Amino acid sequence: MKLIAESGSTRTEWALVEDCHIVQRVFTEGLNPYFQTRREISRSVRLGLPELFFKKKLEQVYYYGAGCTTNEKKNILGASLVAQFKTPIQVESDLLAAARGLFQCEAGIACILGTGSNSCLYDGKIIIKNVRAGGYILGDEGSGAVLGKMFLSDALKGIAPKELVNDFYEKFRISANDVMESVYNRPFPNRFLSTISYFLADYLDSDYVYHMLTGNLRNFFVRNVCQYDYQNYPIRFVGSVAYSYADILRDVAEEFGVTLETIEETPMPGLIEFHALNIEEV
Structure with missing residues (x-):
């Protein structure tokens, strides 16, 4: 039995996977070694997963x-997971x-549009080119975090439609000062920014x-996809934002x-x- 995490x-x-069949599937909070220590990651995994996951005899854990x-960051994740599962871990x-x-195992351009965004040219085995994502401050174009950042910037400066801004403050039950606090002083500001993309999904009839x-x-597309030889490779997307706004x-x-023929919410089935x-991983 294998455990695959994304x-x-x-x-x-x-x-939890046996051959091609999912034995059990669970969702927990996101993990990121840039924002969490090894101890925090271990605690999140132990408290988030059912006990069954730690009792199963696993051949391998594949964590992405x-x-x-x-x-350095892979080692932080790997050490945290080895401590919990006591089995070989591959972190990618x-x-x-x-x-x-x-x-x-096919070649193509893979794109992520979720809380953040990223892209790469994949040759069927390894990533051979990656336009640096840049994160939600310096990049992440197309992502939920950047969409939320754009809206909040307009809201704070009085540029966004007043009715939309009032609806936002009412539904999120926060004020302009709370927004500043969430973005600059609280953990995981990118998560907070990304949640706003789901709010905006209800207002697509607004030209703004x-x-x-x-x-x-x-x-x-301009700052990422077009940096590849994109006209000669298939392009596919994955992620919550790509999936939610697939038609647009x-x-x-x-x-x-x-x-675009393929837009998936999650890469797990693939x-x-x-x-x-x-396949013997590289």
Whole structure:
């Protein structure tokens, strides 16, 4: 039996897998070694997962996560998971999860649009090019966090429609001062910013919201997708924002001459298929 985990900054999906079949599937909070210590990660895993996950005899744990981009960060995650599962752990980035989940062993451009955003050119085995994501301050175009940041900036400066801003403050039960506190002084500001994208989804009939969303998605194509040889490879998307705004994402892609056939909410089904092939990982 294998345990496959895929974690963004907001949530982690865990799947106990026997051959190609999911024995049990659980969602817990997101993990990120850039924002959490080894001890905090261990505590989150132990308290978030059912006891069954720790009692099963596992051949291997495959963990893919946000922030797992260097050996140092991978080691933080790996040490935390080894302490909990007492079994071999393989830690890779959430970007490789997207590539393997979307393409398995085929070549293509894999894109993530969720709390954050990222992209890569994958040759069917490894990532051969990656336009640096930059995070929610310096990059993450097209993501939920950046969409939330754009709206809040407009709300605070009095640019966003007043009715929309009032609805936001009422539904979130916060004030402008609370917004500043959440962004600058509380943990995981990117998670807070990303939740606003779901609020905005109810206002797509507003020209303001529609143009802000399409502009954010165009920025992702211009600043990320177009940096690859994108006209000669299939392009596929994964992530909560890509999935929620799939129709609009397809329309924006068409502006760049791209037809999107695959937009998945999570890479897990493809990852299960990939690991069922028992490929010797690189």
